Amino acid sequence: MAETAGHHHVVMLVRNEYTHDTRVEKEARTLAAAGYRVTVVADAGPGLPERETRDGSEVIRVARGGRRVPGLRFVLHELRLARRLRTLRPTVLHAHDTNALVPVALAAQGGSVPFVYDAHELWLGRPRRERSRVYFALSQLYYTIVERLLVPRAAATITVSPPIVDHLRHRYRLRDVALVANYPDVAGEVVRRELRELPGGEAIDPDAPVVLYLGGLMAGRGLEQLVDAIGLMPSVQLVLLGSGVLGAPLLSRAAGRGARVHLLAPVPPAEVEAYASSADLGVNAIVGSSLNDRYSLPNKLFHYMAAGLPVVASDLPHVRAIVEGAGCGVMADTSRPEAIAEAIGRILADREEAVAMGARGRAAVAERYNWTTAAAQLRAAYDAIS
Numbered sequence: 001m002a003e004t005a006g007h008h009h010v011v012m013l014v015r016n017e018y019t020h021d022t023r024v025e026k027e028a029r030t031l032a033a034a035g036y037r038v039t040v041v042a043d044a045g046p047g048l049p050e051r052e053t054r055d056g057s058e059v060i061r062v063a064r065g066g067r068r069v070p071g072l073r074f075v076l077h078e079l080r081l082a083r084r085l086r087t088l089r090p091t092v093l094h095a096h097d098t099n100a101l102v103p104v105a106l107a108a109q110g111g112s113v114p115f116v117y118d119a120h121e122l123w124l125g126r127p128r129r130e131r132s133r134v135y136f137a138l139s140q141l142y143y144t145i146v147e148r149l150l151v152p153r154a155a156a157t158i159t160v161s162p163p164i165v166d167h168l169r170h171r172y173r174l175r176d177v178a179l180v181a182n183y184p185d186v187a188g189e190v191v192r193r194e195l196r197e198l199p200g201g202e203a204i205d206p207d208a209p210v211v212l213y214l215g216g217l218m219a220g221r222g223l224e225q226l227v228d229a230i231g232l233m234p235s236v237q238l239v240l241l242g243s244g245v246l247g248a249p250l251l252s253r254a255a256g257r258g259a260r261v262h263l264l265a266p267v268p269p270a271e272v273e274a275y276a277s278s279a280d281l282g283v284n285a286i287v288g289s290s291l292n293d294r295y296s297l298p299n300k301l302f303h304y305m306a307a308g309l310p311v312v313a314s315d316l317p318h319v320r321a322i323v324e325g326a327g328c329g330v331m332a333d334t335s336r337p338e339a340i341a342e343a344i345g346r347i348l349a350d351r352e353e354a355v356a357m358g359a360r361g362r363a364a365v366a367e368r369y370n371w372t373t374a375a376a377q378l379r380a381a382y383d384a385i386s
Contacts, residue, residue, distance in 0.1 A: 009037045010382075011090035011107075013081065013100040018042035018059060022269045022299075023120060023160075023182055024096055025055065030375040031382065032056035039088055041081070060084070082106035092116065092155075092385060098123035098143050101150045114155035114385050118180075122164050123147070125291030127220050130245065147172070156381040161297035162318050178381045182299045184273070184306045186370040190362075193274040195239055198264050208237050208260070209348050212279035212309065214272065214300040217244030217263075220293045222285030222314065224253060228337035231257030233344065239279065242266050276307035281347050281354065284313045285334040297322075302369050305361030310354045312343040322369070328361030 010031055014024050018040060032038045032055065044050065044063035052059045062084055064077050085093065085107035093115035095104040104115050123143055128136045151157065151172045158178040159165055165177045195212075196204045204210065211230065217223060217240060227250055230238045237260035240250065247263055254261035267275055276282065282304030288294035294316060301319065304311045311329030313319050323329045332343035347354050 008091045009039065009089065010092045010094055011085055011088050012038065012040045012094040012096060013085060013104050014040060014042050014096040015099045016043055017045035017048055017061070019045070019048070020266075020269065021096075025269075026185070026371055026375070027094075027118070027180075027378055028057040029055040030371075030378055034379055034382075036092075036382075039090075041085060041088075060088075078102050079106070092382070094118060095154075096120060098147055101146050105150045105153065111153070115153075116381065116385070117151055117154035117157045119157070119159040119164060119168060121160070122167060122292040122295050125167075125295065127290040127293070129219055155385045158378065158381050161295055163295035167295065178377050180374050180377045180381070181297060181369070182302070183369045183371050183374045184299070184302050184365065186306060186366055186372070190273045190277050190307055192277045193271065194278045195241070195264065195275055196278075198267065198275065200262065200264050201239075204239065204262055205237055205260070208235060209281075210279040211236055211238045211344060212276055212282045212304070213238065213240050213242070213285070214276065214282065214303055215242045215298070217242050217246040217250060219246065220287060220289040222287040222334040222340075223250055225287065225334055225337045226283055226285045226340055227254050227259050227261060228257060229340035229344065230254070230261060231259035232337060232341040234258070234260075236260070236344065236348070237262065239264060241272075241275065272303050273307040276303055276309060279307075279309060281329075281344065282307070282309040282311050283340070283344070284311060284319070285340060286314045286316075287335050288314065288316060302365060305369065306365045308358040308362040310347050310357035311361065312340065312347065322364075326360050326364035328357045328364060 014021060028038045028040055038057035040057055040059045042061050044061040048061055050061050062081060081103035085103060090113055093104045093108055093113055095101045095115060096118050097120045108115050157168060157174055158180045159168060160182050162179060165179050168174060169177045195201050223246055230236055240263045243266055251261060251263055284298050284301045286293050301313060305328055311323060312332050313323045313329055314334045315331040320331055323331060330343040330346055333339040
């Protein structure tokens with residue numbers, strides 16, 4: 001397909017409003033740069049344009065319609081999305097995650113149009129979180145059937161981490177699953193920006209070490225244990241650069257434990273590393289409470305490395321291979337606050353080695369863990385589609 005990329009129209013479906021989905025953005029940009037015509041179909045949202053052009057690809061947002069009859073509205077929207085995809089006359093379809101599979105498969109017209117399955121996470125291994133038990137059980141049953149029927153039909157399957165590669169290959173008896181990891185873009189040196197300059201950042205003590213957490217504030221990320229660890233270290237402060245349902249509860253927990261914690265709103269993806277670079281170290285504290293968590297390869301790990309920060313990371317085998325291979329941080333049992341505090345203390349106790357860890361992590365991203373590497377795998381997967 002590489003030789004005739006210009007004749008192919010890739011139509012992607014992502015089931016969000018496509019405002020901060022950096023994986024979809026990078027993939028669309030990569031394929032557009034390779035000569036493919038790319039259209040991204042996403043959900044409509046308040047104040048968002050129905051159509052726009054972004055980085056060489058067209059974006060179309062589709063609104064949900066109909067009455068709020070349980071189940072019926074969902075089915076009608078799946079059919080509406082399939083019709084919209086079909087009217088775009090794709091030559092290749094791309095399903096971003098399991099919840100995009102049914103409309104994509106329907107639009108594939110019985111196999112006359114090949115489709116790519118892109119697993120951003122292990123969909124059936126996700127935790128229940130705030131969903132009701134009944135809703136979660138029905139959702140798991142539905143998507144179990146969807147994956148069993150449709151994943152083997154994909155012309156190519158790609159995903160984000162080595163354990164998910166192995167899981168999908170074995171579960172669905174796939175010959176090949178490509179690793180297209182969520183590595184960051186790397187464009188020269190990071191120009192440092194201060195976390196203290198962000199709204200709410202004025203409360204950050206300029207004389208105390210800053211431990212940084214990037215990303216969503218939700219269950220299973222080890223955030224409660226991280227806050228408790230900071231409570232054991234009176235001279236250290238934690239900055240949570242993100243948002244989520246645990247924001248207010250974490251601040252209350254911090255107050256009860258005497259932990260210095262600052263909650264700042266997320267920054268645009270292009271600015272993450274610049275602001276992260278003003279911290280002293282980054283923490284990936286995921287505790288692996290679900291299979292998806294245990295198999296994940298968090299973006300934040302590579303953002304810390306790209307920003308030149310030493311890292312404290314959960315002791316998962318595929319994460320250990322990266323951190324120890326690069327010599328960029330310390331592993332910890334993140335289910336134990338005392339272990340997190342000990343790992344943070346080890347890094348802060350040796351400033352010279354901390355700087356060296358950060359430099360080695362930055363070099364590893366520049367050499368290997370960057371989007372150029374991932375983009376090559378994406379293009380190879382598309383080249384293999386006949």
